[in-house]
Amino acid sequence: MIPYGRQDISPEDIDAVTEVLRSDWLTQGQAGPTFERALAAYCNARSSIAVANATAALHIACIALDLGPGDWLWTTPNTFVASANCARYCGASVDFVDIDPRTYNMSVSALAEKLAAADKQGRLPKVVVPVHFAGQCCEMAEIRVLADRYGFKIIEDASHAVGGEYRGRKIGCGDYGDTTIFSFHPVKIITTGEGGMALTNDVKLAERIGYLRTHGIIRPAQRAPDGQPSNEERDGPWMYEQIELGLNYRMTDIQAALGTSQLARLDSFIARRRELATRYDRLLTKLPLTCPWQHPDTKSSWHLYVIRLHRNEVKLSRRQVFDALRAAGIGVNVHYIPVHTQPYYRNLGFTTGMFPEAESYYEDAITLPLFSKMTDAEQDTVVAALEKILA
Structure with missing residues (x-):
């Protein structure tokens, strides 16, 4: 995995x-x-x-x-x-x-x-x-x-x-x-x-x-x-x-x-994460998904790399894509379930529909693997699995 x-x-x-x-x-x-x-x-x-x-x-x-x-x-x-x-x-x-x-x-x-x-x-x-x-x-x-x-x-x-x-x-x-x-x-x-x-x-x-x-x-x-x-x-x-x-x-x-x-190694960790993020951007460009957009005022440290599936172009549900990636040995995750939809916060009066952008984002977001020791070969494996599943 x-x-x-x-x-x-x-x-x-x-x-x-x-x-x-x-x-x-x-x-x-x-x-x-x-x-x-x-x-x-x-x-x-x-x-x-x-x-x-x-x-x-x-x-x-x-x-x-x-x-x-x-x-x-x-x-x-x-x-x-x-x-x-x-x-x-x-x-x-x-x-x-x-x-x-x-x-x-x-x-x-x-x-x-x-x-x-x-x-x-x-x-x-x-x-x-x-x-x-x-x-x-x-x-x-x-x-x-x-x-x-x-x-x-x-x-x-x-x-x-x-x-x-x-x-x-x-x-x-x-x-x-x-x-x-x-x-x-x-x-x-x-x-x-x-x-x-x-x-x-x-x-x-x-x-x-x-x-x-x-x-x-x-x-x-x-x-x-x-x-x-x-x-x-x-x-x-x-x-x-x-x-x-x-x-x-x-x-x-x-x-x-x-x-x-x-x-002492923080800068090298971030440099590698940025390399991997740039590489994802290039490798995923032809797939029916949106890569993370970066504001010109920022230089991210890239803790996460989150894609958004194009629901109108992908025949599978987000759950099906997620499960297929996990089955292929890709430890994807989802960040985050909107806080206001948690049972505790629902009990405080929050309901679905109150924050539509966050809810829409959540419906099609998947976090791909990204860490400083990740190799190009591991990243190629992630991309190949995603290409096969979305095809």
């Missing part, structure tokens, strides 16, 4: 993890800060906070932005459920913005129209979560303009997009969003096994996210939000203070060491 995604682990990665396992610190040592500094430098961001996974990063970013009951978070239906669930963890309400039919990202025109209507109704969102689907950045300059006009905060869900670029700058640099979230799941661009990161240029926001991941606790060397130092002089160097109700969302040193090692 050729999988749709696969991690790329080198001997250097194994050595980095082994070094931590032989050390005195398996967690809360120096591997975490090292990884944070390295990724912040790569993205040209001021601060980077490593956490257990991207869902945890989304959750504490929402807490740090004071999202709570009575507030609204808007995101896209074309994403994994975590992009919406993070609001529900905080007791906030969720709504969605339909997607652009070419990029499959949040539609700026749909967002602008929805914001204008919400402004009249007094139901503007406190937070908007644009999702950089498949590795391609949303139109963040336009979304930033809308944020300034309507007063919402931006959490960029860049779980697919580490190493990607927008207008010549790395995603995560903080030019447009209040914070950017990355994922390091094994099928993502780089991996820490599980793991996530929140990047921000806001010093106070970084501090709050930092202590929220550790039970809301600060140590003597840190300062509380009111600027007062912890009282080490009174009690001793063991002193710690819980200043807020936080969570245990830390990343281990084992994970962080793997992340730092992987980061």
